[in-house]
Amino acid sequence: MNNTSERFLYGMVLLALAIQAVLVVVVAEPVGRGLAAVALLVLGVAAWSLRGKLLLSRPAVRALHGHQERLQTTIREKDAELVVANEQLKEEILEQRWTNQALEHQLHYADLIINSFADPICVISKAMRVTRVNASLLRVTGYSGPEVVGQPLERILRAAFERGESEGDPLAAALKTERELAERPAYLVSKGGQISPVNLSLSLLRESGKVVAGVLALRFPPKPMPAPKLPDTNLPYRGSRGTIA
């Protein structure tokens, strides 16, 4: 039933009620009886039509209720699925954060170890680039980390061969042939261009048996000790028991 016919029905009901009211209050018999009968008839027709309309709409209402229940069930199911997925996601995020912090902790601990060395330490790739340095190396060269990490090693270290003190670059050869070096002469170049002689030792950094990098430990050669002041040999030795002539 469309809106126009509904409006018509409601109009009829209202009209019938109005006629009844007028009849009761104003109009006298016998005209009133006739009009009242007409009004009752109109009312009856309207009531019948409304009943029919209600009967017709009942299955639709039931279907609507069923649909609504199904919709609510679906919403509840989806809601439960979302809760489970959300919990899973939270757990994954927590696990990820845990893994990240564990890695950060390991890196931090590795930094603490490498920075605890008083001697300059430098990690180089097989292509002779600086990949990691310790605080001591930064202090003696005057560079900051970003200024040397990723740069060619020659920025901070020159092998002694450049001054003709040894044949060929021992470092490059050692990395290539996977040999370790101990106490080889080299020169450390500071940011200000100052050159200091150092002794370098190379340890090979292996991963799954393959050399992936080298660790350079630099050591400043010990300063020559001042010659002890020897006693004047011309003087006679004075021991506790007297003088030896």
Next chain:
Amino acid sequence: MKKHILIVDDEETIRKLLSDALTRQCYRVSEANSGAGAKEIIAADPPDLILTDLQMEDTDGLALVEEVRRVLPNVPVLLLTGVFFDEDVVRSNLGGKVNAYLPKPTPLKQILREIRRLLGENT
């Protein structure tokens, strides 16, 4: 009744992450950032399990475990640390002092499994 777990670690991030994970598993969690703090909690509210780091500012985990053993001899202790890398070395050096050892990169799921095992819960 919820089981009570004491986390002892001087790093707040680690304590927070472990606490979140354990609370989600319906454990009651207390946190201490030092050996002294841990001892206070142990005295006031004895835990069912202690999860401790090895290195702390005022003590180390093993010294703490020795003290705990005097007061709570049967409480399981799980040592969680990033200091040791060689498990065999750890086992031979820590054998008998702690109930279990896990290195810090261990996944949370595995830590939770170990905790359930130490608490005698179904895994």
